[in-house]
Amino acid sequence: MAKKKKLSEKPKYLVLGAGSFGFNVAKELMDSGFDVVIVDVDEKRIESLRDQNFEAILGDIKDEKLFKELKLSEYRAVLVMTPDMEANKSAIRAIKNVYPDVVVIARASNPASEEELRRLGADDVVLPPVILAKYVLHAIEKTIFRKSSEELREVISEIKNGILGIVLHDNPDPDAMASGMALKRIAEHFGVKAEILYGGTIGHQENRAMVNLLDVDLKPISKIDVKSYEKLALVDCSIPGRYNSLPSNTPVSIVIDHHPVETENISAEFIDVRSDVGATSTILTKYLQEMNIPVDKTLATALMYGIRTDTNNFRRNVFPADFSAAAFLHPFVNQEILDQLTSPDISxxxxxxxxxxxxxxxxxxxxxxxxxxxxxxxxxxxxxxxxxxxxxxxxxxxxxxxxxxxxxxxxxxxxxxxxxxxxxxxxxxxxxxxxxxxxxxxxxxxxxxxxxxxxxxxxxxxxxxxxxxxxxxxxxxxxxxx
Ligand SMILES: [Mn+2]
Structure with a gap:
């Protein structure tokens, strides 16, 4: 019978193998505030670990006796991290023999050994090259996005005394309006005045409800000379004159959209058009996040509503980024208003x-x-x-x-x-x-x-x-x- 662990106890991990991989896993755990015990067969290595304040035990993980001496039930998990597959295999066998309930995570050296380690009882198996590759991809994405946030900031900040005109597509929907609101917030954060412009009508009663309930400040483009703006942005559409009331050939500085279009047809200083998101609101949410710009209840509610309508409540044309944007917005959303928006009267x-x-x-x-x-x-x-x-x-x-x-x-x-x-x-x-x-x-x-x-x-x-x-x-x- 497994002993019940006290809840107040700090989780403790056992790391087998203090090579570069095992050591880094142990260090990561220590830095996260967990208790860690490391086992390695190399005496010098153990000494140096102790010098670095690790609790280190000298032992051969191929020796079954070792696991009889260690109180495995005290650990939240055992991490079998050596590069020696034979040693890892025999360790898993011995551990599961002595204490079948302990969680074992093992390092594999190739997909074939991954299968074998699982068969021997490893609860999960990690392949360092695969992890590294995933991490590199993630890092690239992050870096590229940080760069484009910086570019967006620069393009906006070039506006000194004038105003940024943010043009929505005609008959704007919640996604367009929320995106406009978000870009306006970004501009204001950098001390630049912005106005949201639209063509057509706000017909859909749900869209009218959004304008009223969230007090969206929109100006009809027909009454305005767009030349009076120092710079223009298009959101939720990408080409002047196409689905929007800008005269075609009007120069625009910023384009942020999620509708598929041949990018060579778009010309602007800053372009972020991607179709791997369900809503332009998702893209703008990522910028607010990356730029560390506070999102108030009104803006969060608008963006959440934009994502929900464009993805038909996360059922249609929805991508992982939409979920993560929604998760970020969720704590700030005014649920009462969101409910009112999603069930308005039908005209x-x-x-x-x-x-x-x-x-x-x-x-x-x-x-x-x-x-x-x-x-x-x-x-x-x-x-x-x-x-x-x-x-x-x-x-x-x-x-x-x-x-x-x-x-x-x-x-x-x-x-x-x-x-x-x-x-x-x-x-x-x-x-x-x-x-x-x-x-x-x-x-x-x-x-x-x-x-x-x-x-x-x-x-x-x-x-x-x-x-x-x-x-x-x-x-x-x-x-x-x-
Ligand atoms: Mn949209």
């Missing part, structure tokens, strides 16, 4: 649009295509698509609507074999702007001469047919069932 227009979408739905296998007619609120389209994707047996949804001068297309997908962003780009890029991710995509096609047609219902019919056709051709399906 009647949205309800009508969802109703239309359900009524007009047509199916082709697991693909659902529908039209909603005229929409003022583009986000209603998105909500209709999200809603319909929940239907049983449906994996892909295309919702088509029209505004005054554009055909609006919104697509959602949970078929892992299909990249909806690519499909939508293939279908519409030559006649409008189109793009997105594997799970979500959108397109806008100018109505052109059709914009003058009075009978919008008739127009919708003609448009819907050809828009749907192009989509199905891009997916590889020819005709839709009536």
């Amino acid at each position: 009647t227009e949205t309800l009508d649009v969802i109703g239309e979408a359900i009524k007009n739905r047509k199916l082709k296998g697991s693909i659902l295509i529908t039209t909603v007619g005229m929409v003022r609120d583009r986000d209603a389209l998105t909500q209709a698509a999200d809603y319909l994707l929940r239907l049983e047996g449906i994996t892909t949804v295309l919702v088509i609507g029209i505004s005054e001068e554009k055909i609006l297309v919104c697509a959602r997908n949970r078929d892992i074999r299909l990249n909806i962003g690519e499909v939508v780009a293939r279908a519409y890029a030559d006649i409008g702007s189109a793009g997105g991710h594997a799970h979500a995509a959108a397109a806008e096609i100018p109505l052109g001469i059709f914009g003058d047609v009075r009978d919008k219902e008739m127009l919708m019919k003609i448009i819907a047919e050809s828009v749907a056709k192009r989509f199905l051709a891009a997916v590889g399906v020819e005709k839709i069932e009536e």
Whole structure:
């Protein structure tokens, strides 16, 4: 029977082998405040360890008697760290023989010996070269990110008396707004004034709720001369004029985005565009962390909400970085406000649009295509698509609507074999702007001469047919069932 350990006792570790690896493990444990006992077969080594205040025992780990003398039950774990595989094997055998319950972590020299050490009873096995390789990768990432934080700071700090204009994509969503707020906070931290600008409308009732509840300070770009800003930044979009209301060819200084785009099309002093995160809010959270900038409740709540909406509550297009950003933000979040944001009232227009979408739905296998007619609120389209994707047996949804001068297309997908962003780009890029991710995509096609047609219902019919056709051709399906 194992003796119960007193909780107040400091955890104690037994390290076998005081070569460079074993020694460093022991030192790391000591530095972390644990008690460590080291065993080594080399007398001189033991002496020098004792000189360095280690508790060191002279002994041969191939000798079973050694483990009978050591009170193994006192240790939290035994770390078998010598480079001699035969010695390690016999030590594991002896330890498990004397005290089967003790946790044993062993060092292997290659993948083959890893298997063998596990078979002999090691609870975990470490391969130093593998650990080192992982660490190097981690270190590279960290270093690169530290450098880019420094570059971002420099670009912002060059603004002396002017203002940084932070441009969100049109009809900004929570991710865009939160990212704008975060970049503004970063600028202010370095003594630079910033303003957040947006085009389109803030239609989605959830987005309006965010503006109200978190008191987001946004300025409509239409009323502003963007030339009055000393520098401009784009967040959650990357190219002037594409999905945002900046005139194309407007020089921008900072671009931070997570939508996949050919980086050679982007020009700015500072560019951070990556698609291995689910939200731009995640990227901005990392910068706040790296720059040691305090995150208050409002900003944390906004960023958390941005990450949650873009990843559909960590279910869609989510990456490890999104989880770690969320973990960082979590203690600062105002949960009450976050709850209010995630369950706001539905506007009647949205309800009508969802109703239309359900009524007009047509199916082709697991693909659902529908039209909603005229929409003022583009986000209603998105909500209709999200809603319909929940239907049983449906994996892909295309919702088509029209505004005054554009055909609006919104697509959602949970078929892992299909990249909806690519499909939508293939279908519409030559006649409008189109793009997105594997799970979500959108397109806008100018109505052109059709914009003058009075009978919008008739127009919708003609448009819907050809828009749907192009989509199905891009997916590889020819005709839709009536
Ligand atoms: Mn986003």
